[in-house]
Amino acid sequence: MDKPIFKLNGRIWIETANGKVLGLGRVELLERIHASGSIRQAALQMKMSYKQAWDMINHMNENFGSLLVISQRGGKGGGKAIITEDGLKAIAQFHALHKKFREFLAGNIPGIDL
Amino acid sequence: MDKPIFKLNGRIWIETANGKVLGLGRVELLERIHASGSIRQAALQMKMSYKQAWDMINHMNENFGSLLVISQRGGKGGGKAIITEDGLKAIAQFHALHKKFREFLAGNIPGIDL
DNA sequence: TTGCGTTATATTTCTTAATATATAACGGGA
DNA sequence: TCCCGTTATATATTAAGAAATATAACGCAA
16 A cells, blocks of 8 residues: 555547547558558557458548558569558648647646645 | 548546556546445446446555545445545546546547548 | 345356458469 | 469457356344
């Protein structure tokens, strides 16, 4: 029962009527796809299953109002995935929001004075 | 693929090295215990199991640095639970934090201009 | 001393979510 | 034409979490 160190933490995300479309995990996934050109490689890097990654991407593409990821199968290397211009913009805007949020968290350290 | 309405949403909580100790759900639980004098009644109202409620309370009491809930079994009515002064302070301080957070969310509407 | 309603705790069952496995489709390149 | 690695999708298995159930402890009141 000694005095613990308190920390304010949290999560933010962007949602539509159909639920979450963009959060920290999804943004990281998009970035890794952008870097590798592959959904599979991005999923492996993040230790998530291909299905989980694909479901996220599919949900984003269906609910964002425009495609963030375009993928194709077959061809050189077996297939590939690219992030669209809209996808890159979405990544940048979420980063800006998240930076503000981190500042909010850091600027509101809970002062539990008991 | 028509243009959806975007909304920024999120959650915040207070944590220690041992994990979350106070969030919106836990605060509501404390308030309902305070109003009813009963863990069981509070749990019923929130449609959670008694065990779930008790585990939360126990974790809070063990990790907050002081007791937030004091309970006793037996006696008139079968038993009872009360919120300590420290508990009431914690509730008030979380509410203040959460109000700021709601303002943050409302003031940062995502402008996804694609 | 018995019953009552609650707190406290353990155990079991059920449901959901995550994970793994399998397979088809694809198109370039050998 | 067949192989390769990937995308895309379905199905099955496993793990985790939630929910239900059971039981003991408790102190007051009848």
